[in-house]
Amino acid sequence: MRRHLAAALLWAALTAAGLWAARVDLLPLAAAREAAIIDEAFRLLLRLSVPVFAFVLAVLIYSLVRFRVRGEPREEGPPLFGRGIVPWVWLGVTSALAVYVIFNPGLRGLAELRANPTADLVVQVEGSRWQWKISYPQYDMTVREVVLPVGRRVRFDVTATDVLHSFWIPAFRVKIDAVPGMTTRVFVTPTVAGSYEDSYHLRLQCAELCGLGHNLMASPVRVVDAGGFEAWVARGKSR
Amino acid sequence: MTDDSMQSGPFGALLPVVRGLIVGVIGFLLGGGATVGAATLLGRSAWPAEAAISIGYLFGLTGWLLGVGVWDAWARGWFGLPLRREEVHGWPRYFRFTTDHKVIGVQYLVTFVALFLLAGLFAMLMRVELAAPGRTIMTAARYTHVMSMHGIIMIAVAVAAIIGGLGNYAVPLLIGADDMAFPRLNALSYWLVPPVAVLLVSTFFAGGFDTGWTAYPPLSEVNATGQVLFNLAVITFGLSSILGGVNFLVTIGRLRAPGMTWGRLPVFVWSVFAASLISLTATQFLAAGLVMILLDRIAGMAFFSALRGGAPLLYQHVFWFYSHPAVYIMILPGFGIALEVLTHFSRKPLYAYRWVVGGFLGIVALSFVVWAHHLYTSGMAEYLHGPFMATTELISIPTGLIFLAALGTLWMGKLWLRTPMLFALGFLFNFLIGGVTGIFNADVPTDLHLQDTYFVVGHFHYTIMGGMIFALFAGIYYWFPKITGRLYDEGLGRLHFWWMFITYNTTFIPMFWLGMFGMNRRIADYPPALGPVNLFISVSAFLLGASFLVFVFNMVHSWRRGPQAAANPWRARTLEWQVPSPPPEGNFPSPPQVTGHPYDYGVPGAVHAVVAVAGAAGPGAPVEG
Numbered sequence: 001m002r003r004h005l006a007a008a009l010l011w012a013a014l015t016a017a018g019l020w021a022a023r024v025d026l027l028p029l030a031a032a033r034e035a036a037i038i039d040e041a042f043r044l045l046l047r048l049s050v051p052v053f054a055f056v057l058a059v060l061i062y063s064l065v066r067f068r069v070r071g072e073p074r075e076e077g078p079p080l081f082g083r084g085i086v087p088w089v090w091l092g093v094t095s096a097l098a099v100y101v102i103f104n105p106g107l108r109g110l111a112e113l114r115a116n117p118t119a120d121l122v123v124q125v126e127g128s129r130w131q132w133k134i135s136y137p138q139y140d141m142t143v144r145e146v147v148l149p150v151g152r153r154v155r156f157d158v159t160a161t162d163v164l165h166s167f168w169i170p171a172f173r174v175k176i177d178a179v180p181g182m183t184t185r186v187f188v189t190p191t192v193a194g195s196y197e198d199s200y201h202l203r204l205q206c207a208e209l210c211g212l213g214h215n216l217m218a219s220p221v222r223v224v225d226a227g228g229f230e231a232w233v234a235r236g237k238s239r
Numbered sequence: 240m241t242d243d244s245m246q247s248g249p250f251g252a253l254l255p256v257v258r259g260l261i262v263g264v265i266g267f268l269l270g271g272g273a274t275v276g277a278a279t280l281l282g283r284s285a286w287p288a289e290a291a292i293s294i295g296y297l298f299g300l301t302g303w304l305l306g307v308g309v310w311d312a313w314a315r316g317w318f319g320l321p322l323r324r325e326e327v328h329g330w331p332r333y334f335r336f337t338t339d340h341k342v343i344g345v346q347y348l349v350t351f352v353a354l355f356l357l358a359g360l361f362a363m364l365m366r367v368e369l370a371a372p373g374r375t376i377m378t379a380a381r382y383t384h385v386m387s388m389h390g391i392i393m394i395a396v397a398v399a400a401i402i403g404g405l406g407n408y409a410v411p412l413l414i415g416a417d418d419m420a421f422p423r424l425n426a427l428s429y430w431l432v433p434p435v436a437v438l439l440v441s442t443f444f445a446g447g448f449d450t451g452w453t454a455y456p457p458l459s460e461v462n463a464t465g466q467v468l469f470n471l472a473v474i475t476f477g478l479s480s481i482l483g484g485v486n487f488l489v490t491i492g493r494l495r496a497p498g499m500t501w502g503r504l505p506v507f508v509w510s511v512f513a514a515s516l517i518s519l520t521a522t523q524f525l526a527a528g529l530v531m532i533l534l535d536r537i538a539g540m541a542f543f544s545a546l547r548g549g550a551p552l553l554y555q556h557v558f559w560f561y562s563h564p565a566v567y568i569m570i571l572p573g574f575g576i577a578l579e580v581l582t583h584f585s586r587k588p589l590y591a592y593r594w595v596v597g598g599f600l601g602i603v604a605l606s607f608v609v610w611a612h613h614l615y616t617s618g619m620a621e622y623l624h625g626p627f628m629a630t631t632e633l634i635s636i637p638t639g640l641i642f643l644a645a646l647g648t649l650w651m652g653k654l655w656l657r658t659p660m661l662f663a664l665g666f667l668f669n670f671l672i673g674g675v676t677g678i679f680n681a682d683v684p685t686d687l688h689l690q691d692t693y694f695v696v697g698h699f700h701y702t703i704m705g706g707m708i709f710a711l712f713a714g715i716y717y718w719f720p721k722i723t724g725r726l727y728d729e730g731l732g733r734l735h736f737w738w739m740f741i742t743y744n745t746t747f748i749p750m751f752w753l754g755m756f757g758m759n760r761r762i763a764d765y766p767p768a769l770g771p772v773n774l775f776i777s778v779s780a781f782l783l784g785a786s787f788l789v790f791v792f793n794m795v796h797s798w799r800r801g802p803q804a805a806a807n808p809w810r811a812r813t814l815e816w817q818v819p820s821p822p823p824e825g826n827f828p829s830p831p832q833v834t835g836h837p838y839d840y841g842v843p844g845a846v847h848a849v850v851a852v853a854g855a856a857g858p859g860a861p862v863e864g
């Protein structure tokens with residue numbers, strides 16, 4: 001019993017330390033509604049994994065300290081076969097955790113991300129080795145950078161002409177492959193104005209190996225306010 | 240390495256290999272020539288290089304196998320000719336088509352440790368390139384090729400080093416058998432490996448291949464001819480893996496010693512059994528996918544070419560239908576070794592043995608229904624995300640049982656911290672990180688961001704390298720005295736462990752952060768802001784690479800000059816330790832009689848088996864070391 005108590009205290013201490021450390025924000029600029037959902041899922045998973053991690057670590061450390069024998073052990077340990085209740089409890093707890101994680105953040109986050117399949121603005125993105133072509137069909141414009149109005153829901157229709165590419169904007173946290181012969185879709189609502197010059201996370205990066213120029217296949221992303229966006233469209237039209 | 244009788248000198252020892260090479264080259268030229276001839280007759284104008292390579296390779300492979308020993312030891316019988324068998328002793332055995340499972344085990348082990356070191360060298364080259372932003376030592380094209388070579392060789396190591404090496408060596412001994420069920424098939428599985436290595440190295444002369452180890456089309460259908468060599472190599476390797484799987488299943492099913500019931504099977508044997516179930520049933524899918532790519536390339540078909548009406552996504556499903564289960568081919572035997580070692584070195588019964596076996600089988604079953612978690616961002620149908628996320632998260636339940644067993648075994652044990660035990664404990668720690676980060680990849684919302692970033696690179700290195708490779712080292716140190724009859728140097732073993740454990744973690748932990756922070760994978764260059772962390776990783780990686788020098792030195796030196804090992808230096812209860820080190824050919828003079836569980840430490844009067852061997856130590860006999 002004393003042993004269990006000591007190990008449990010170690011577990012509690014490690015968990016507390018872990019939860020404290022997990023408050024450090026490791027995530028980059030989050031500039032979209034989707035990024036907030038995904039970051040929340042990330043933080044939840046992080047918090048849930050701390051006690052699990054700490055449990056294994058606590059038993060490991062405690063055993064190493066308490067049960068270590070210097071030199072060759074002459075005795076054998078007590079024959080614990082694990083035929084009693086313990087494995088059932090373990091099975092119950094781990095199953096409950098696994099099922100919980102499926103629902104939250106899994107299915108819940110997924111539902112939030114997919115909730116609203118309507119868009120104010122459609123942007124067509126076409127990958128070909130090794131650049132992105134970005135078109136705004138509503139304005140009949142084709143450009144080399146992604147410019148978006150803050151607060152408007154955007155749908156990206158993504159495709160490719162040659163091999164697989166992948167559409168990824170780290171600051172938005174969303175990714176979808178560009179597949180030749182198919183159009184894939186992703187919805188984003190930008191929430192923060194900014195540009196690639198301020199943060200390299202505002203870039204449209206190819207994330208699927210596509211050959212020689214793969215790492216260079218990136219386009220700048222700029223999020224502007226509504227007025228700025230209209231002005232940008234007008235400038236593009238007049239050119 | 241005793242060289243008691245070498246009838247023919249070093250050249251004679253290599254004769255079969257030379258003969259295989261010559262017949263192989265002749266076969267290649269015949270097959271390739273016939274293809275070119277046929278194409279000319281059919282009036283094809285284009286030079287059918289890739290078709291000639293592929294068909295030439297089929298003939299060349301056949302020629303190599305016949306020349307290296309299949310003809311003498313096997314095929315002559317099909318024509319009513321007497322088989323030719325020669326008695327070879329000492330090191331030349333390792334260069335022969337030999338059927339002794341212990342020789343084949345060592346062949347596998349040495350070959351794959353060498354391949355591991357080669358692929359590690361490629362990793363060092365990558366880390367030099369990535370040490371600073373911008374170009375350092377190679378072009379992006381060369382980087383991608385080196386990265387792809389590193390990946391595929393390491394995957395081969397992960398699939399075959401434990402099963403082929405330690406599995407072949409230890410499984411027949413552990414179950415009290417005299418050999419594998421199909422000894423010649425076993426030799427064949429091994430001799431299929433050299434052509435794989437030759438093909439992969441040849442890609443350097445055929446334009447390389449730039450598709451990673453995954454070979455996704457359409458890229459793999461439009462790139463250099465190196466891709467064809469890659470596909471042929473992996474198909475050949477798959478064949479070897481399937482044959483190995485059959486052999487283990489039949490061996491474990493049919494050749495157990497009297498009294499060795501399924502409920503008394505050592506846990507490593509169970510893990511090899513579970514992994515073999517997967518290699519036998521899943522590998523075909525990978526081979527089929529790669530053959531379809533070849534057909535698209537050389538025969539004008541259009542399985543995966545979107546521009547000609549094919550479906551690129553189809554390949555990803557087929558590929559991962561094999562390759563997800565395949566990660567369990569890699570890790571299950573790792574679990575087996577870790578638990579085996581933890582039990583003997585805690586001097587306690589394996590905790591929750593039956594739950595572990597259930598966990599293994601649960602993992603096998605679930606592993607077939609999770610593949611599409613690699614496709615969350617691929618553009619597959621939306622409704623598939625939820626179900627595949629659910630199955631994937633569920634796999635943590637049987638995996639959790641492995642941890643229960645490990646912790647339950649340690650608890651109140653008498654822990655003996657020798658090198659194998661240190662590596663088994665390192666395995667637990669690393670695999671825990673691999674498993675926990677796996678949850679982030681399994682969860683659709685977080686994976687949308689993390690997929691194809693360095694987070695994934697960190698995750699799979701934690702499972703494969705931190706898990707499987709640490710287990711491999713645990714197993715190598717554990718069975719070294721049995722295999723070589725000598726003791727390794729304990730001080731160097733511990734030095735290797737601590738050096739590798741620390742630098743391993745400092746190398747791979749920062750990768751999780753890099754991935755979250757916007758560094759996608761498979762790139763030769765990255766945003767300059769990520770430079771300092773990458774430099775840190777590279778320096779750690781070089782230190783990590785250096786740790787293997789300690790290992791190699793220890794192995795080579797101890798094999799030649801280490802002190803003689805007793806039959807049972809660990810006082811372990813399983814059967815392989817009840818025969819001399821190294822065990823004689825045929826293992827047991829008469830089949831052992833198994834009477835109890837292999838792990839009944841602390842149970843008064845418990846006996847695992849009665850083994851009739853003169854001069855071997857039984858449990859509890861005095862030991863050295």
Ligand code: HEM
Pocket residue numbers: 359362363365366386387389390391393394396397450451452453696700703704708746759760761762780783784
């Ligand atoms: C010496 C330690 C090692 C270092 C420094 C290292 C480093 C790397 C790096 C930098 C990459 C490129 C990641 C990417 O861009 O996707 C990589 C890929 C990879 N590594 Fe390692 N690695 C090491 C050991 C291993 C081991 C032991 C294994 C498996 C047994 C392994 C398996 C792989 C695989 C499968 C890939 C993926 C290749 C692909 O994307 O096609 N590595 N490694």
Ligand SMILES: [Cu+2]
Pocket residue numbers: 164165166206207208209210211213214215217
């Ligand atoms: Cu790309």
Ligand SMILES: [Cu+2]
Pocket residue numbers: 562563566609610612613
């Ligand atoms: Cu998988």
